[in-house]
Amino acid sequence: MSNLAFSSFNDFLHMDGHGVYVWSAYIISTFIILLAFLTIYRNIQLIRKRIKDARG
Amino acid sequence: MFSSFVHRFSSPKSYVEITRKFFPYISLFGFLLLLIGWIWGLAFAPEDAVQGNSYRIIYLHVPASIFAQLVYFFMSICALIHLVWRVKLAAYLIKSAALVGAMITFIALFSGSIWGIPTWGTWWQWDARITSTLILFIMYLGIITLHGSFSNLEKADRLMSILVVVGVVNIPIIKKSVDWWSTLHQSASITISDGTSIDPSMLYPLLISIFGMGLTLISLGILSSKFYILTREKNKKWVQSYV
Numbered sequence: 001m002s003n004l005a006f007s008s009f010n011d012f013l014h015m016d017g018h019g020v021y022v023w024s025a026y027i028i029s030t031f032i033i034l035l036a037f038l039t040i041y042r043n044i045q046l047i048r049k050r051i052k053d054a055r056g
Numbered sequence: 057m058f059s060s061f062v063h064r065f066s067s068p069k070s071y072v073e074i075t076r077k078f079f080p081y082i083s084l085f086g087f088l089l090l091l092i093g094w095i096w097g098l099a100f101a102p103e104d105a106v107q108g109n110s111y112r113i114i115y116l117h118v119p120a121s122i123f124a125q126l127v128y129f130f131m132s133i134c135a136l137i138h139l140v141w142r143v144k145l146a147a148y149l150i151k152s153a154a155l156v157g158a159m160i161t162f163i164a165l166f167s168g169s170i171w172g173i174p175t176w177g178t179w180w181q182w183d184a185r186i187t188s189t190l191i192l193f194i195m196y197l198g199i200i201t202l203h204g205s206f207s208n209l210e211k212a213d214r215l216m217s218i219l220v221v222v223g224v225v226n227i228p229i230i231k232k233s234v235d236w237w238s239t240l241h242q243s244a245s246i247t248i249s250d251g252t253s254i255d256p257s258m259l260y261p262l263l264i265s266i267f268g269m270g271l272t273l274i275s276l277g278i279l280s281s282k283f284y285i286l287t288r289e290k291n292k293k294w295v296q297s298y299v
Binding site: 003004005006012015016017018019021022024025026028029032033036037040041043044047048050051052054055 | 094098099100101102103108109110112113116117120155156159162163166167170171173174272276279280282283286287290295296299
């Protein structure tokens with residue numbers, strides 16, 4: 001892990017023309033995973049509130 | 057002692073209580089490992105001699121594909137437990153894991169398609185590995201849909217378990233597809249019997265990404281199962297006092 005594979009940040013983003021594939025794969029997948037966490041978390045809050053309200 | 061442990065853990069109430077305790081550690085450790093694995097793989101691992109930088113999708117695609125299959129394997133064990141011992145919790149876990157499985161299988165297909173554009177010159181091919189993974193994705197959706205289509209939930213649990221057990225034949229087909237058929241997809245680079253054909257400088261970040269992805273998905277599964285258990289047992293006394 002000692003050596004960076006790219007000489008500049010621009011090279012890192014561009015990745016010799018492959019950047020568009022690599023970055024879109026990672027960004028969209030991360031977005032899907034985060035969205036799943038947020039959706040489930042929100043649904044847990046909602047069901048808790050509904051059970052509490054029904055209990056009175 | 058073992059059976060009393062199984063009995064205790066198989067009650068939805070203690071499952072929710074125990075997983076709640078471990079959740080912060082599992083999720084934090086998972087996110088951290090995934091972040092380290094990805095940064096290492098994207099910025100520090102050397103460029104591939106043949107594929108150039110496009111190969112860096114491996115740190116996303118391989119962990120996603122491994123867990124696309126492992127989630128199903130987990131569900132089939134739960135299905136057997138549910139069918140043999142009638143453990144309710146096992147059915148709850150199948151239903152909540154199917155969502156995680158569908159998501160990660162979609163990511164495996166999607167990242168593979170993007171990887172295919174620069175390396176194979178096509179984003180899709182009806183090749184054995186890709187087709188059997190698409191079938192796995194459809195199975196996850198089918199399991200969720202089947203369970204949702206019954207008003208009798210106990211019956212839904214049982215039929216879902218049977219479908220999961222029947223569908224497990226697809227898992228060895230996916231695994232062996234690259235050996236049985238001549239496919240565009242390459243064969244495994246890491247095997248138990250023959251060791252690995254990847255250089256350590258690329259292998260270590262891959263292994264870290266795999267562990268990180270696994271723990272991240274376990275924490276997503278814990279949340280998903282908690283939601284389903286609360287929904288399913290909302291009229292039970294323990295849920296009323298838990299919320």
